[in-house]
Amino acid sequence: QVQLVQSGAEVKKPGASVRVSCKASGYTFKNYVISWVRQTPGQGLEWMGWISTYSDEKKFAQKFQGRVTMTADASTSTAYMELRSLRSDDTAVYYCARDRDPYTYVYGYWGQGTLVTVSS
């Protein structure tokens, strides 16, 4: 069965960077993009971007342009999201997600979420 397992919770100081991993299993990694979505405390879902695990093509929400990096390692079926210059309002649960069908961006599978806390 499809599984996305994310790395554990992180606590970071303002200005630091965080890298969250998402290890995929149960399907052919290169056949699906991995997207990242975050949820700030008590708030809704915010789409951050996606990376093609086949071509390395990426697309980011304008809000995160220049501050986010997404990578994918097909040898370990793991995707990574790095967010730099962290601020307190980056405190959120970060999710990786996989399409229900290839390149549809309908998220049928989600990781368990990684809480990133930004605090001095």
Place this chain on the structure above:
Amino acid sequence: DIQMTQSPSSLSASVGDRVTITCRASQGISDSLAWYQQKPGKVPKLLIYAASTLQSGVPSRFSGSGSGTDFTLTISSLQPEDVATYYCQKYNNAPFTFGPGTKVDI
């Protein structure tokens, strides 16, 4: 970018009630609209895609309709386990924006 709005932001209904949630896109998105359910402390779960196609395993009391800019999610007979926040999401092109959510209580 296309903006997504939902109404109401929250509602309270009784078990067995018919519940309708509306999602509106600021520009037409054809039928590229999905609905997700998120229970407290849980991961979002896909309910409906292509505006009206039920995801496998989702109870038939959930249904979706609409096209273009106006969409609805209907729960035909509200159950206690349906307490959750419901989000719509556009996916015709990036950014794949989510609506602000509708919280449903019993």
